[in-house]
Amino acid sequence: MNKPSLAARRAELVERCAEQRTGLAYELQSLRPSNVLDHPLAGYVAGHKKLVLGALGAGLGMALLRRKRLLALAASGTSAWRMAQGALAMLARLRR
Incomplete structure (x- = not known):
């Protein structure tokens, strides 16, 4: 019997690995959801x-709200946005 050397067996195992x-890596790449869907938005x-x-x-x-409620x-x-901006401006003046 002709046994392969330890170095030859190791090289073969490294190649198989x-x-x-x-x-x-190829299979995992194909299973990723962003790659399954080609469109950028779907990804x-x-x-x-x-x-x-x-x-x-x-x-x-918002679509299910009535128009009056949505406008209110x-x-x-x-109004809350304006108040917040005013408060932030006042804080900025006080910090100076």
Whole structure:
């Protein structure tokens, strides 16, 4: 019997491991959600699910509100924004 040397066996194992790593990397790359979907928007949605679902929920909530309530909400939001800007300007003056 002609046994291969230890160095030859080691080289063969290193080569097989490299092939397996390459194959595994290729399979993992093809399984990623952003790569399954070719469209850039679909890849973004797959990567940022929480943000997209939150925005869709807020949009749906706004769509289901009555117009009067939506206008009142927008007016109160604008008022709160103006008050916040005024408060921040006052704080900036006090810091000087």
